Amino acid sequence: MVLVGNVPCSHVSFLQDVKQHRDYLTPMEDDEARRLRRGYYAAISFTDSLVGELMDELKKLGLADNTIVSFHADHGWQLGEHNMWCKMSNFELGVRVPWMVHVPGVERCSGVHTSALAELVDVYPTLAELAGLPAPDNVDGKSQAPVFKSDSAVVKNASISQFPKCGKNLTNMDTCIRTDKHSIDYMGYSMRTDQYRYTEWFHWDGPKLRANLTADSVAKELYDHHGDTEADFNAFENENIAGQQEELVEQLSGQLKQFIESQYPAEQ
Secondary structure: OOEEOOEEOHHHHHHHHHHHOOOOOOOOOHHHHHHHHHHHHHHHHHHHHHHHHHHHHHHHOOOHHHOOEEEEOOOOOEEOHHHOEEOOOOOHHHHOOOEEEEOOOOHHHOOOOOOOOOOHHHHHHHHHHHOOOOOOOOOOOOOOHHHHHOOOOOOOOOEEEEEEEOOOOOOOOOOOOOOOHHHOOEEEEEEEOOOEEEEEEEEEEOOOOEEOOOOOOOEEEEEEOOOOOOOOOOOOOOOOOHHHOHHHHHHHHHHHHHHHHHOOOOOO
């Protein structure tokens, strides 16, 4: 953890320290892992304090009762779980993000945690509806406003994410950083339902900038999150059960491919 004035600047040094440990098959030394985690948790605590300062200032300015506050990250982060560090994966901790929303006048949601599935593309339409404004027709995502009104509201039955890999095979840990988008080798699409995380890897068609869905997929992963209370991040996504759930994999694969196709313009 490096401090410049009152601002933590641990991100760059964190990545440099992780890169020094290039043997991804060998767990990092416990002391080094604890040091990196300590620095990351310090940055989180600092961010938390800044959110508190923001909320306090809104109250001082008399704006707390008519200002919606939305806080979210742009990606997940792994701190050694499954022997992985940083964000470059399609695992739960690599793609799941916190999203906290304060809506004045909606007391039933104060401090409430929901298991409703959402995506970051839902942020814009959600905030627009909560503010009583129309969202443009060309905005992706769906409004999660119903979740603020009812515990049983379901807006989406799955959340989608994607991350590429480069190299001769998927065991290669090259995360395609500084790789031209036309030269990516594989694209992994991951779908999280209320119980499962399903990930399928496809060959990437560089010239067309799209996943090759006509060829056989490279790999399929299925992880059961039943009973996941988030108390132990190492307890889940350890066993790929895709080979044991062929009917379920076929169903989820079809759902995932349908979504992928919907993101591309029809080929002429």
